[in-house]
Amino acid sequence: MSPRNGRPNVPVTIDGQDVKAFEGESILELARRVGVPIPTLCHLEGLSIHGGCRLCLVDTGDHKLKPACATEVTAELDVTTTNAEIREHRRRIVELLFAEGNHICAFCVSSGSCELQDLATEHHVDHIHYELGYERHDVDASHPKYVLDRDRCVLCTRCVRVCDEVEGAHVWDVAMRGNEARIVAGMDIPWGESSACTWCGKCVVVCPTGALSFKGRATGEMRHDPELVAFLARARDEGEWIDRRAEA
Amino acid sequence: MAATIDLDDVANVELEARSRFTHRALVCTSTGCLSAGAANVRATLEADLTEAEADHDVQVVPTGCPGLCSRGPLVTVESRGEESTLYQYVDEDAAHTIVREHLVGGAPVEGGDIVPPDIPFYAKQHQVVLAYAGRIDPDRLEDYVAEGGYRALSKALTSMTPEQVIEAIDASGLRGRGGAGYPTARKWELLHDAPGEHKYVVANGDEGDPGAYMDRTIMDSDPHRVLEGMALAAYATGADKGYIYVRAEYPLAIERLERAIRAAKRAKLLGRSVLGTGFAFDIEVRVGAGAFVCGEETALMASIEGRRGTPSLRPPYPTERGLWGAPTMINNVETLANVPAIVGKGPEAFAAVGTETSKGTKVFALAGSVTNTGLIEVPMGIPLREIVFDMAGGIPNGKAFKAAQTGGPSGGCIPAAYLDTPVDYEHLRALGSMMGSGGLVVMDETVKMPEVARFYMEFCRDESCGKCTPCRAGTVKMYAFLDRICRGVGRKRDLQHLESLCRTVRETSLCGLGQSAPNPVFSTLEHFREEYLELLVEDEEFLPAGAAPTAPGAPTDEAGAR
Numbered sequence: 001m002s003p004r005n006g007r008p009n010v011p012v013t014i015d016g017q018d019v020k021a022f023e024g025e026s027i028l029e030l031a032r033r034v035g036v037p038i039p040t041l042c043h044l045e046g047l048s049i050h051g052g053c054r055l056c057l058v059d060t061g062d063h064k065l066k067p068a069c070a071t072e073v074t075a076e077l078d079v080t081t082t083n084a085e086i087r088e089h090r091r092r093i094v095e096l097l098f099a100e101g102n103h104i105c106a107f108c109v110s111s112g113s114c115e116l117q118d119l120a121t122e123h124h125v126d127h128i129h130y131e132l133g134y135e136r137h138d139v140d141a142s143h144p145k146y147v148l149d150r151d152r153c154v155l156c157t158r159c160v161r162v163c164d165e166v167e168g169a170h171v172w173d174v175a176m177r178g179n180e181a182r183i184v185a186g187m188d189i190p191w192g193e194s195s196a197c198t199w200c201g202k203c204v205v206v207c208p209t210g211a212l213s214f215k216g217r218a219t220g221e222m223r224h225d226p227e228l229v230a231f232l233a234r235a236r237d238e239g240e241w242i243d244r245r246a247e248a
Numbered sequence: 249m250a251a252t253i254d255l256d257d258v259a260n261v262e263l264e265a266r267s268r269f270t271h272r273a274l275v276c277t278s279t280g281c282l283s284a285g286a287a288n289v290r291a292t293l294e295a296d297l298t299e300a301e302a303d304h305d306v307q308v309v310p311t312g313c314p315g316l317c318s319r320g321p322l323v324t325v326e327s328r329g330e331e332s333t334l335y336q337y338v339d340e341d342a343a344h345t346i347v348r349e350h351l352v353g354g355a356p357v358e359g360g361d362i363v364p365p366d367i368p369f370y371a372k373q374h375q376v377v378l379a380y381a382g383r384i385d386p387d388r389l390e391d392y393v394a395e396g397g398y399r400a401l402s403k404a405l406t407s408m409t410p411e412q413v414i415e416a417i418d419a420s421g422l423r424g425r426g427g428a429g430y431p432t433a434r435k436w437e438l439l440h441d442a443p444g445e446h447k448y449v450v451a452n453g454d455e456g457d458p459g460a461y462m463d464r465t466i467m468d469s470d471p472h473r474v475l476e477g478m479a480l481a482a483y484a485t486g487a488d489k490g491y492i493y494v495r496a497e498y499p500l501a502i503e504r505l506e507r508a509i510r511a512a513k514r515a516k517l518l519g520r521s522v523l524g525t526g527f528a529f530d531i532e533v534r535v536g537a538g539a540f541v542c543g544e545e546t547a548l549m550a551s552i553e554g555r556r557g558t559p560s561l562r563p564p565y566p567t568e569r570g571l572w573g574a575p576t577m578i579n580n581v582e583t584l585a586n587v588p589a590i591v592g593k594g595p596e597a598f599a600a601v602g603t604e605t606s607k608g609t610k611v612f613a614l615a616g617s618v619t620n621t622g623l624i625e626v627p628m629g630i631p632l633r634e635i636v637f638d639m640a641g642g643i644p645n646g647k648a649f650k651a652a653q654t655g656g657p658s659g660g661c662i663p664a665a666y667l668d669t670p671v672d673y674e675h676l677r678a679l680g681s682m683m684g685s686g687g688l689v690v691m692d693e694t695v696k697m698p699e700v701a702r703f704y705m706e707f708c709r710d711e712s713c714g715k716c717t718p719c720r721a722g723t724v725k726m727y728a729f730l731d732r733i734c735r736g737v738g739r740k741r742d743l744q745h746l747e748s749l750c751r752t753v754r755e756t757s758l759c760g761l762g763q764s765a766p767n768p769v770f771s772t773l774e775h776f777r778e779e780y781l782e783l784l785v786e787d788e789e790f791l792p793a794g795a796a797p798t799a800p801g802a803p804t805d806e807a808g809a810r
Contacts, residue, residue, distance in 0.1 A: 051561045052715045054756045065755055070561045085755075092752045096721035129745050130725040155714060174556065174714070177539065179724050181714030 013078045027068040027079055028056055038081050039090060039119055041097075041208055042156035043069040044226055046233030047165060050157050055090055055119070059083065091123040099130035100179070102151035103209070109222040110210030116154060137182050142192030145215055146204050150182050153211035159183060159203035162229055171197045183211075202229070252524040253515045255393055255402060262394035267328070269307040271351050274324040276382060278313035278469055279461070279500055280622075281320035289321050289343045296347040306351045309391075312469020314382030316369060317622035324382065325350055334363040368638040369620050374601055376609050377585045378625045381469035386504050389511040392472040398517055400592030401476050404483055405525045413484035413591060414440060420595035421607030422587075426452060426543075426580035427655060427684040429606070429673040435577055438567040439485040442575035447487040449478055450552070450571070450578040453494040453501065454536050454543040457656025458707060459615035460687030463581040465623050466611070467494065467501035470585070471508035475531060477584030479522065480591055482529045485577060490531040492581075493548050496538055505533050540711035544759045545578040547713065558713045559759035580685065582611055602628035606672035610686060614640045617647065617692040626671070633667040636690055647692035651775070655684030657704045657711075658764035660771025661697065680771040682764075697776040698783060701768045702730040708765035719762025722753040726766065733783050740784055747773070 008020035014027075014036055021030045026049075031038045041053035049070045057065040059080040068081070080086075097103070097116060105111040119125075137150030160172040160183065171194050175184040185191040204212040205225045213222040235241065266272065275281075275290045290310060297303045314322050319336035323346060326332040333356045335346060342361065349357045356362065375381075384391035392398070404413050418433035439447060451474055455463040467474060478490045494502050509531050512518040520528045534552045541547050542557040549571050551557040570576020586608060590598045599607045606628040612635065614621045619641030626635060632652060636642065643649050651661040660681035662669065669675050673683050691700065709723040729746040732738040750766035757763045773780060 049561070051758060052717065054716050054718055054758065057756055067561065088748075089752045089756050092749065093717050093756065096717055096725065099725065100721040130749075131728050133721070133724060154717075155720070174558075176714070177541075178709060178712035178714045178720055181720065 010073055010075050012073050012076070015079070015081050021073040025073050027058060027060075027066070027071050027073055027077075030073055031068060031079075031081060036081055038068050039122060040069060041115060041119065041154065042158065044158050044162075044206060044229055046229035046231075047158060047161040047206075050161065053154070053156060054093055057086060057089065059086060065089075087123070091125060094119045094123050094125050095128055095130065097154050098125065099128050100133040101136075101153065102134040102149070107219060108152065108210040109213045109217045109219060110152075110207075110224065111220040113223045114210060115208035115226075133179070136179070140185070140191045141215070142190035143197070143215075144192060145199055146191070146201065147213050147215055148183065148185075148191060149211055149213075152209050153183055154209055155181055155183070156208055157183075158206045158208065158226070159212060162202045162206050166229060166232055167198060167200050167202050169196045169198050169200075172203060253517075255398055258390055259394045259396075262390045266307070266394075269305060270328050270354075271306045272326040273306065273308045273346070273351060274311045274314075274326065274383065275308060276312070276314055276320060276322040276324075277310040278317075278381075278465060279498075280313065280317035281322055282500070284320040285339065286321040288340060289323065289338050292340050292343040293323070293347055293351075296344060297351065300347065300352050302347075302352050309385050310387070311384060312381040312386045313378075313465045313623060315373075315378065315623040316363065316620060318620055319363065319622075322363075322382075325356070327354075331365065334365070336361050336363050368634075369622075369624065369641070372630070372634060372639050373625050374609050374627045375625045376589045376598070376601075377466060377473070377582055377611055378469070378623065379589070380473070381465065381623075384470065386469055386471055387507055389472060389508070389515055389517075392470070396592065397472055397588070398476055400588040400590075401479050401483075401517070402523055404480055404591050405523055405527055408591075410440065410484045410486065413480060416591055416595045417484070417587065418595075420586075420590045420598040421602075421605075422583065422590060422598070423606065423673065424580055425582035425586070425610065425685065427658065427682060429683060432579065432583055435567070435579070436481065436485050438565075439487065439575055439577040442567050444575045446489065446574045447485060448571045448574060448576040449481045449485065449487040449490045450545075450548065450576060451478055451490065451492040451581050451584050452543060452545070452548060452578050453492055453498070453581045454540075454548060455581075455685055456495060456540040456543055456711075457658075457685060457687045458704075459613060459653075459689045460656060460685055461613045462611040462623065462686040464498050464501050465613075466581055466585050467492075467498065468504050471501075471505045472512065473585045473588055474505070474581055475508055475512055475518065477587035478531060479518065479529050480587045481577070481579065481584060483527055487577070488528055488530070490529065491552055491571075492531060492533045493536060493542070493552060494533060495536040495542075502533055502535060509533065539713070540707075541713045541759070541761050544761060547759070548578065549576060558715045559761075561758070582686070603670060603672045605674055610671070610683065612686045612688045614688055614690070616653075616688075616690040617643050617695075618690045619644050628672045629670040631668050632662060632671055635671065635688065636667065640690065643690070643692045647694065650691045650693050650695055651697065651700075653681075653689040653691065653700065653768075654687065655682035655767070656687050657707050658682060658760065658767055659684045659687075660767050661691075661700065661775060663775040680767070680774055682767075696734070697772040697779045698730060698734050701772045702727065702734050704768040705730050705765065708761065712761065712765075716756075716758035716762060718753045719757045719759075719765065722749055722757075722762070723765055725749060726753065726769065730769070733780060736783055736785065738784050743780060743784060 004022045008022045010021040012021045019034045039055045042050040051067045051070045056068040058068045060066050134151045140148040163172050164170040185194045293308050321338045323335045323338045380395050414436050422432040423429040453463050539557045542551045544559045547557045547559045566576040609625050611625045653661050705727045709727045712719045714720045729742045754766045
């Protein structure tokens with residue numbers, strides 16, 4: 001989020017609370033600023049908007065629920081960030097994410113540092129009503145430093161975006177479609193053979209689950225640090241690395 | 249060669265040339281008849297005529313689709329001053345006979361396999377879009393011009409302002425033929441008002457519903473009509489470039505469109521100065537790569553740009569930020585094919601057909617358990633019963649009608665009780681189905697509706713792009729529930745979970761594919777719920793009545809997995 005000029009002056013009602021939003025601010029940005037929690041998964045401050053996880057859907061009085069991450073506020077907008085129906089949809093989406101992959105926390109490197117786990121706790125997902133889908137994909141352990149376990153991937157594409165938009169290497173992409181969709185390095189080559197990869201590890205630190213992890217971590221030992229991206233993006237926007245001595 | 253062509257000259261030369269022939273044999277060379285052996289029929293006709301030294305008096309013309317696909321190959325014989333004769337199921341032997349008795353002999357084949365000219369299949373049609381299909385050679389610009397083609401474009405460029413063209417479309421009441429029925433003029437206005445140096449017009453020919461082939465036939469039978477419609481749209485909106493997005497599974501349509509574009513450029517009907525008026529417009533064909541979801545406009549644009557064909561969030565709408573950031577308008581092929589007729593003959597003639605809210609005609613592809621399968625163009629508001637029982641000839645083998653499916657995987661099933669429903673946007677939606685692009689699949693009494701729902705869900709599962717969670721994972725799980733029910737091992741709880749999951753997928757998916765994927769389930773459940781219930785196995789009542797199916801702590805069976 002780049003710093004905004006001036007004062008917020010767009011009147012918006014969010015969960016019954018009258019607040020002022022900045023022009024062009026998204027519902028999610030506003031909600032976070034005024035302390036209204038909206039669950040997210042694919043969204044990450046500092047990266048472009050994806051809009052794929054569908055967890056941040058809110059009711060704006062429109063005939064369709066809107067993704068808070070991608071919907072700009074308008075004057076007099078009345079947002080309901082949660083109600084029984086929305087809660088039920090979100091719970092079911094989290095359940096679907098669990099059912100389609102290998103999300104058995106007891107075996108996962110990221111247990112305790114996992115956004116999917118947090119979402120499950122928050123939405124009271126304590127058992128799954130759907131047939132479990134894994135195992136569908138393989139593990140790519142070809143990189144000397146990192147591991148990709150595709151069955152733990154929720155296809156949030158944070159790794160794809162951070163590699164392209166922040167690191168500028170564009171190692172990652174999504175291949176195939178639907179249930180077969182998966183993250184691939186290069187033109188679907190083993191990660192370790194990708195000459196584009198700079199070993200920076202940004203994809204690993206932003207991963208919300210245990211899909212990307214440092215090699216050699218045991219169960220529950222992996223710690224992610226997604227806020228790093230917002231820090232980098234802000235620092236870059238503000239030109240913190242530019243040597244200003246010459247100018248002075 | 250003069251700077252621009254004189255359309256009337258071209259037409260006169262063409263008509264003059266035609267009048268020299270005593271007979272013209274029009275052989276359907278659209279996809280259906282070609283696969284039934286039309287190429288061989290055409291070769292036989294030509295060889296026999298050469299042998300009989302009659303090839304100066306008789307012309308063999310490869311044409312587009314006359315519509316009656318199930319009776320192909322079809323050959324129409326047009327004779328000077330007489331009514332034309334339509335031969336069905338023409339094979340090599342029949343071709344020999346047609347040449348001997350009709351084309352050389354001069355009289356229709358005695359006892360030949362002739363389609364009566366007054367059968368309801370044709371009598372009840374009102375052809376606007378398909379007016380020239382089956383009558384002209386799609387590969388010849390001259391044929392289209394001889395029927396009056398490109399006159400609407402010429403009229404608009406020389407005597408109408410862009411605003412007047414939009415007004416004409418508005419007055420006609422034309423709505424999008426891709427299924428949603430958005431007023432076409434409204435879309436054109438948006439692009440017209442959008443600021444920008446470059447603007448794009450896109451024809452959406454990524455038709456992919458099972459059993460639908462309207463757009464394919466329009467493109468491979470009358471490609472110039474699509475080009476003219478696009479040129480008119482571009483003139484009205486200020487666009488300078490057009491794309492026709494065609495799925496790769498339509499090789500014939502792609503070939504003919506590309507040939508038509510080349511011919512139109514040579515004749516200066518496309519290019520830097522169309523008909524010498526200074527209006528610049530160019531068209532390119534873009535071929536899909538086998539993804540149904542690319543019919544969704546944001547995914548389609550991504551595909552044209554060479555990116556992965558996944559939908560993106562709207563707003564911004566394509567008219568604000570479309571191809572390469574420029575304002576873009578996407579119209580269905582059939583919508584655009586209506587435009588030349590509206591501009592050429594005036595909006596009143598178009599609006600005279602149809603109902604209050606749905607004007608004009610709609611092309612339907614008949615498929616399933618009906619006697620005549622093929623392509624028809626009917627006035628909006630015609631009762632479904634007339635289409636199924638009169639035009640399509642009813643259900644073969646004495647079976648009873650069960651349901652008609654419209655709108656493909658986004659649509660729903662219409663049961664026998666609603667056969668008298670007028671076919672238009674509002675009535676079909678009220679029934680839980682939709683107009684869709686025009687696929688109409690008729691099912692007889694032997695069809696099991698849960699299996700129909702499973703079939704469409706399998707289609708959506710395989711075609712989901714995987715971007716958003718509800719559609720990617722939800723279609724897999726909905727299919728699994730439907731499969732359990734169809735295999736006779738489903739329990740009441742499976743049906744409850746299926747319904748609640750359907751609601752979530754409908755409400756939360758990113759694009760139309762996911763939002764409408766549950767529709768076949770909803771509509772079959774609404775009209776045929778007892779068929780689902782019959783398939784369920786006895787369920788011990790674990791839950792107190794009225795409890796939520798997902799109540800924490802409820803025991804699960806093996807279906808509940810963990």
